Amino acid sequence: MSAPPASPPLVSIVDVHKHFGGFHALKGVSLDVMPGEVMCIIGASGSGKTTLLRCINQLVEIDRGAIWVDGELTGFRVDGGRLHHLAEAEIARQRLATGMVFQRFNLFPHMTALENIIEGPVQVQRRRRAEAVEEARALLARVGLADKEASYPANLSGGQQQRVAIARALAMKPKLMLFDEPTSALDPELVGEVLAAMKELAASGMTMIVVTHELGFAREVADRVVYMDGGLIVEAGTAADVLNSPREARTRAFLSAVLS
Amino acid sequence: MSAPPASPPLVSIVDVHKHFGGFHALKGVSLDVMPGEVMCIIGASGSGKTTLLRCINQLVEIDRGAIWVDGELTGFRVDGGRLHHLAEAEIARQRLATGMVFQRFNLFPHMTALENIIEGPVQVQRRRRAEAVEEARALLARVGLADKEASYPANLSGGQQQRVAIARALAMKPKLMLFDEPTSALDPELVGEVLAAMKELAASGMTMIVVTHELGFAREVADRVVYMDGGLIVEAGTAADVLNSPREARTRAFLSAVLS
Amino acid sequence: PSRIASRGAIIAAIVPNYPPLDLRDPATGKLTGFDVELGEALAAKLGTKMQWQETSFDQMVASVRTGRVDIILSGMSDLKSRQDTATFIDYLRSGSQFFTQASRSAEFTTPQALCGKRVGASRRTALPNDIKAFSDAECVAKGKPAVEYVPTEGSADARTQLRQGRIDAAMQGGETLPYIMGLEPNTYAPVGEPVRYTLMGIATGKDETQLQQALAEGLRGLMADGTYAKLAEKWQLTPSTLTEVQINGGE
Amino acid sequence: MTPASAPMGARMATGSAALPDVSGYSIVPQRHWGRWLAVAAIALLLAGLVRAFAVGQIEWDYVARFFTAPTILSGLFNTVVMSVGAMALGIALGIAAAVMRMSHNPVLRGVAIGYAWLFRGTPVILQLLLWFNLALIFPTIGFGEWSWRTVDVMTPAVAALLGLGINQGAYTSEVMRAGMLSVDQGQYEAAKAIGMTRMRSLRRIVFPQAMRVIIPPLGNEFIGMIKLTSLASVIQFAEILHSAQNIYYANSRVIELLIVAAIWYLIIVTILTPGQMLLERRFARGAGGSR
Amino acid sequence: MTPASAPMGARMATGSAALPDVSGYSIVPQRHWGRWLAVAAIALLLAGLVRAFAVGQIEWDYVARFFTAPTILSGLFNTVVMSVGAMALGIALGIAAAVMRMSHNPVLRGVAIGYAWLFRGTPVILQLLLWFNLALIFPTIGFGEWSWRTVDVMTPAVAALLGLGINQGAYTSEVMRAGMLSVDQGQYEAAKAIGMTRMRSLRRIVFPQAMRVIIPPLGNEFIGMIKLTSLASVIQFAEILHSAQNIYYANSRVIELLIVAAIWYLIIVTILTPGQMLLERRFARGAGGSR
Numbered sequence A, B: 001m002s003a004p005p006a007s008p009p010l011v012s013i014v015d016v017h018k019h020f021g022g023f024h025a026l027k028g029v030s031l032d033v034m035p036g037e038v039m040c041i042i043g044a045s046g047s048g049k050t051t052l053l054r055c056i057n058q059l060v061e062i063d064r065g066a067i068w069v070d071g072e073l074t075g076f077r078v079d080g081g082r083l084h085h086l087a088e089a090e091i092a093r094q095r096l097a098t099g100m101v102f103q104r105f106n107l108f109p110h111m112t113a114l115e116n117i118i119e120g121p122v123q124v125q126r127r128r129r130a131e132a133v134e135e136a137r138a139l140l141a142r143v144g145l146a147d148k149e150a151s152y153p154a155n156l157s158g159g160q161q162q163r164v165a166i167a168r169a170l171a172m173k174p175k176l177m178l179f180d181e182p183t184s185a186l187d188p189e190l191v192g193e194v195l196a197a198m199k200e201l202a203a204s205g206m207t208m209i210v211v212t213h214e215l216g217f218a219r220e221v222a223d224r225v226v227y228m229d230g231g232l233i234v235e236a237g238t239a240a241d242v243l244n245s246p247r248e249a250r251t252r253a254f255l256s257a258v259l260s
Numbered sequence C: 001p002s003r004i005a006s007r008g009a010i011i012a013a014i015v016p017n018y019p020p021l022d023l024r025d026p027a028t029g030k031l032t033g034f035d036v037e038l039g040e041a042l043a044a045k046l047g048t049k050m051q052w053q054e055t056s057f058d059q060m061v062a063s064v065r066t067g068r069v070d071i072i073l074s075g076m077s078d079l080k081s082r083q084d085t086a087t088f089i090d091y092l093r094s095g096s097q098f099f100t101q102a103s104r105s106a107e108f109t110t111p112q113a114l115c116g117k118r119v120g121a122s123r124r125t126a127l128p129n130d131i132k133a134f135s136d137a138e139c140v141a142k143g144k145p146a147v148e149y150v151p152t153e154g155s156a157d158a159r160t161q162l163r164q165g166r167i168d169a170a171m172q173g174g175e176t177l178p179y180i181m182g183l184e185p186n187t188y189a190p191v192g193e194p195v196r197y198t199l200m201g202i203a204t205g206k207d208e209t210q211l212q213q214a215l216a217e218g219l220r221g222l223m224a225d226g227t228y229a230k231l232a233e234k235w236q237l238t239p240s241t242l243t244e245v246q247i248n249g250g251e
Numbered sequence D, E: 001m002t003p004a005s006a007p008m009g010a011r012m013a014t015g016s017a018a019l020p021d022v023s024g025y026s027i028v029p030q031r032h033w034g035r036w037l038a039v040a041a042i043a044l045l046l047a048g049l050v051r052a053f054a055v056g057q058i059e060w061d062y063v064a065r066f067f068t069a070p071t072i073l074s075g076l077f078n079t080v081v082m083s084v085g086a087m088a089l090g091i092a093l094g095i096a097a098a099v100m101r102m103s104h105n106p107v108l109r110g111v112a113i114g115y116a117w118l119f120r121g122t123p124v125i126l127q128l129l130l131w132f133n134l135a136l137i138f139p140t141i142g143f144g145e146w147s148w149r150t151v152d153v154m155t156p157a158v159a160a161l162l163g164l165g166i167n168q169g170a171y172t173s174e175v176m177r178a179g180m181l182s183v184d185q186g187q188y189e190a191a192k193a194i195g196m197t198r199m200r201s202l203r204r205i206v207f208p209q210a211m212r213v214i215i216p217p218l219g220n221e222f223i224g225m226i227k228l229t230s231l232a233s234v235i236q237f238a239e240i241l242h243s244a245q246n247i248y249y250a251n252s253r254v255i256e257l258l259i260v261a262a263i264w265y266l267i268i269v270t271i272l273t274p275g276q277m278l279l280e281r282r283f284a285r286g287a288g289g290s291r
């Protein structure tokens, strides 16, 4: 289609399909994300945004198509022209390349903020605890929670919890960060602090895929915006193109509904 | 104080005190309610409105003072210049003179609307079931729920439940009806239907004591309005007097807070 | 046998609920009784040791059959019906003896007086059959009401029920009564003579002829050197002693 | 970064040409090796067990023969009757103890607490033995004229009923209490307000609502009781295990008769389980998150 | 109707002059006759019981003497050790069965369901008898070279451990399952997202959170297990009831020794109850309604 670029894409999604029972949730999605790019995905409820993210880090197994992350085919091994499922441990290893931040935070409630952050580095990556703690403190400081390392999630506000969740994902040193409506479970006054942490992250050059309804954030930070509907990508382009002068009628309808 | 009137009061409350542990909830309340009178009680949260109602129908035992209902001293028997507690069965009998409608409806969830209404007449007053059912149907029609007799409370809206609760209280043929914020647990769009049922009841000549924050209702229906604060009656008078030109500063402060 | 020689001990099943033959000393919790001391002496005579294995009465026969134990030395009656599954080296005579509460001994002077009364005995033993046989012969056949058998969990329970008066009399091996009566003086009284005599034997596996011969030999030795008589006297069992060793003498 | 705009569903960006095209490749169905290994191991084990039971020293014709022997069937009958009786006693005592526990009187409360402590703190088998041997403490029961010999009163059946029922009451009282506490305070008040006395409001208003919370644990306890009656065999109550033992004391077919008893227990319990569900549905009437 | 306006706290309306003034009358303190009658009846009953126990045919010096007899103490030790051992086995089996029950493999799920059905459907006492008599079915255990005579392996202690532990496992699996289901699905996903395998996420994330739901019922089950070990007396395991029985077989002091055992059980259970509370508090760490 277009000429090969300087660097290969970090994520390459090719004709991905996903069924849940009889329901066809993704109907052939293709998408490339370049290193350092910030991509926002918007779309109505049920359009498959969450499912797409979950396919990328293999919380959901795809039915057809392929997803490459950082040059590796995810979930499968090619052998003799056929695709073989990877073992669970292999999949777990591949997941280390991506960090994920959930809508409902999903912090581990029995661990303090610091313990949440070092859990992955120490238990999964087998790094030295002292080193992990030091890095975790730096990450907490970066999301503005230096004083909360000993707090349990139950004693943190939603916004604070979500920032700890971001730090937890970053602690694994991922190449790619996935955000699934990171602010939609927050009280309005707490949204800003989380978006600020995400902007800082984007500015630092992290590759990010962000599902969000915060059009202001998308406009300000996103390199590209993708609009999904009914399990398909309907429109993609720069934030300005998609948000200000959408070509598709469905996109226009969605935007006018969200903005009102 | 003033000259004896034509008929004796239906309810006569004389210097009633009530403590809950160390807390002095009623600090000497005196009040007469005439037959056919509609009296509204207003006041801030914690001022003792609910407690006063509960004293009248003996859900709470008073510490000092006396309450007469329909010419009977409630809760006690006078013997040799001393007051003796009545037996539980006697108290239950005295309660038949009053009906009570609660803020939270308190319908019996394991009984249909009709069964809720006939429970008292059949089980307590030992009336014939067929007769009780006939009257219950009439009462349901009166509160506008003729078609709901077979519904369980869980399948009724809050406003419908409260109207069934009014019918349940009326089924006992009380001389006096007590209402404790009957509309404050309702969604705003359901308040009107309950107030309408109460207005109809007032118009039929029932003696009513109504704790409410619905000043519109008080203005329209109440013969007298009483303002309570800190376990005391601060001001009493016609609805017009108390609501439009309160004498006490506390009443004025309360009214302006409620109206804004 | 080589199995026992190599192990250096004979494994014997015992149920310590039948004083004075088998019991645990309440003070020390150690196994003791006539069977235990006889077994120790026997083992010593055979140049080996005894290893006691506590089991339940139900399991004893199964235990020699499955080889859990080499022998049973626990006051077991040598009955024809049991000779299918085990071979017995008889060492004591037992009589199925009715007894009652001392306070009612005048009421029951002969076993025949028990017709129509309630009599308890362990349901795990052959005693219920003895009661039935007695009742059929001495009561029913003579037009008197039958003895009513009341099952109990063991002989100790039978005595407990007797003391409570739940039953009018009980039956157990007569050889044990003198000791029991010494333990709880003025509580029990025998009723007449035993209604049936049986032999008590050391049970062994049917095919273990070598072991059977050795045990019989050792027992003869103990009888000859007076150890047997001494132990019997210590546990008040002298009237029940045998004069010669038999194999499967029971009927 | 060259934001592409392309028709929906098509490749949207650049560079993926560098990656091999796997779209034509078929996916090899997943084989869960570890999982199937576990299944195989378990299947082998089960097969071994079944074979062992089949060829082992169990004589299945004995099992079949004694399965409906009169002694066994009467034992079964006694098991069921005793379970129902002891459960009924347990429920009655449980209600009484729960009402006492919630009374304002500290002495009554203390008695209810002590009751639960005593009978939940000791094994049932021990309680059965104590009841059965009660005559060792009280030779007679009653006063003056009306007095009976304890042993005449305390038959195995009565001792089992008391032992099991009183023990059950201690557990049931907790269930009842939880049920009564689950009923909203406003229900008591509404009942009072239409002139009900405390006892009538408990009967008409509180208990019917508490049932929804009470029935599921009570169903479990009843199934437990079926099995608990087996302990009464030690005090000579002729329930099914006792019957089985009586037969094997006579014929030494220990395992066969234990299997007969086990199968009967499984049958009763399996029949009761769906019954419990029906009952639960019945008492959920009118529920749906009101109040 | 003449709406009056009067100073606060004063009589507010008309006509009450017709009613007698009772303000000077003192209230006679309430006497709860029925209640005190009940108390008196219960007190009488208790006093009667205490007196009966005191003067009855119980020889309390026997109780005192045997309370710390070596046999009893070793029985007590065995009771405690067996409870801990059987509970440990039960927990291990319970976790395994719960994980199998939640697996995707229908065979494993079926095995877990069958296990719970079989062992919850039959009385423990019967299970104990079956294990103890296993040699009647399998004379030897093992294959070829490595084979032992079943009776050497299946000592009373081993049979009790297996019988009690496997039975407990069937109950514990339900507790474990409820605990695991109580953990939010999002927790599994979050664990996966930081690269954990299923087993590691169960160990590090799910179980620690499930503990809060698991510990209270498990504590009750442990207390139940203490009492359940008493059943092992029928297969000659020398726990405390068996020790007591051995002594009363020898000296006929039935009631006295049953009382000794009962007191010991009450002591253990009473000690454990506050221990359970401490444990519960420990595992509530970080809880407070988040997620």
Ligand SMILES: Nc1ncnc2c1ncn2[C@@H]1O[C@H](COP(=O)(O)OP(=O)(O)OP(=O)(O)O)[C@@H](O)[C@H]1O
Pocket (backbone or CB within 6 Å): A020, A021, A023, A025, A043, A044, A045, A046, A047, A048, A049, A050, A051, A052
């Ligand atoms: N595990 C599942 N099982 C069955 N159906 C599912 C599952 N996950 C998602 N779906 C369905 O797939 C469709 C797409 O879901 P998805 O969560 O991806 O939507 P979304 O775009 O994230 O919507 P929202 O904005 O509501 O989060 C929905 O209709 C949903 O019901």
Ligand SMILES: Nc1ncnc2c1ncn2[C@@H]1O[C@H](COP(=O)(O)OP(=O)(O)OP(=O)(O)O)[C@@H](O)[C@H]1O
Pocket (backbone or CB within 6 Å): B020, B021, B023, B025, B043, B044, B045, B046, B047, B048, B049, B050, B051, B052
């Ligand atoms: N059963 C009780 N035990 C202890 N304190 C009580 C009890 N009932 C009421 N109180 C206290 O008595 C005071 C008066 O309570 P009451 O319910 O009568 O107030 P109210 O005027 O009805 O207020 P609201 O508008 O909030 O219903 C409050 O401070 C309350 O906390």
Ligand SMILES: [Mg+2]
Pocket (backbone or CB within 6 Å): A049, A050, A051, A180, A181
């Ligand atoms: Mg979503």
Ligand SMILES: [Mg+2]
Pocket (backbone or CB within 6 Å): B049, B050, B051, B180, B181
């Ligand atoms: Mg109120």
